[in-house]
Amino acid sequence: MIGHRNLSESLKNLGLLPPIAGNPPGTTEIPALRDIDDYILCLHDSIAVGVAEGMYLADGRPRVASLHTMPGLGNSMAFINTARANGSPPWS
Secondary structure (H helix, E strand, O other): OOHHHHHHHHHHHOOOOOOEEEOOOOOOHHHHOOOOOOEEEOOOHHHHHHHHHHHHHHHOOOOEEEOOOHHHHHHHHHHHHHHHHOOOOOEO
16 A cells, blocks of 8 residues: 555544644655645644644544654644643644
């Protein structure tokens, strides 16, 4: 099976789709997101975490935040920590 299909099917099976909140995907993320139909484009990685948490708080379903590998994770740590403190389970 192809990687992008594995990703989308795994997220669907876990109940994490749709949508995904994420930053503008780079050359490494675009192929992986090929089968993702509902993608909320955010201008910064940390905003994607905030959007994922906001969607969780609105309907109680955990959501996915797509982040760039190191800089995106580093920039988002404050938002991830806040979500954890709020009891929200955003996946990133």
